[in-house]
Amino acid sequence: MRCFNHSEKDAIGICRACGKGLCTGCVVDLGFGLSCRGEHETRVAANDALVSRATHVQDAAGRAKYAAPAFFVFSGIVIGSYGLIQHRTDMFLVLFGAGFLVFGAFLLAINRRAYGTSRAGA
Numbered sequence: 732m733r734c735f736n737h738s739e740k741d742a743i744g745i746c747r748a749c750g751k752g753l754c755t756g757c758v759v760d761l762g763f764g765l766s767c768r769g770e771h772e773t774r775v776a777a778n779d780a781l782v783s784r785a786t787h788v789q790d791a792a793g794r795a796k797y798a799a800p801a802f803f804v805f806s807g808i809v810i811g812s813y814g815l816i817q818h819r820t821d822m823f824l825v826l827f828g829a830g831f832l833v834f835g836a837f838l839l840a841i842n843r844r845a846y847g848t849s850r851a852g853a
Contacts, residue, residue: 736757
């Protein structure tokens, strides 16, 4: 492959922003990717920062995958139990508690599928 700007030189890499082949005079190594000198350095750095932030958010969400299901299961147990121990059993509260339990189980299944069970910190 030849340099996009200097057709007489061989390209040593490809810009992560535009995909053009670049020679040693046109390329900038940012440590996490190559870019056109001056032209795309900011864009490539911004893309890398975006990917890094998304990775951190995804990791945090994976670590918290049991929080919402635990809340709904606990709430379902409390509400359903309260409905059962009333002087006159309150079927609305029993069914409402059962709904919370089912929703908590559903969230647990969805989160386990989305974040897996083998991820670090899970």
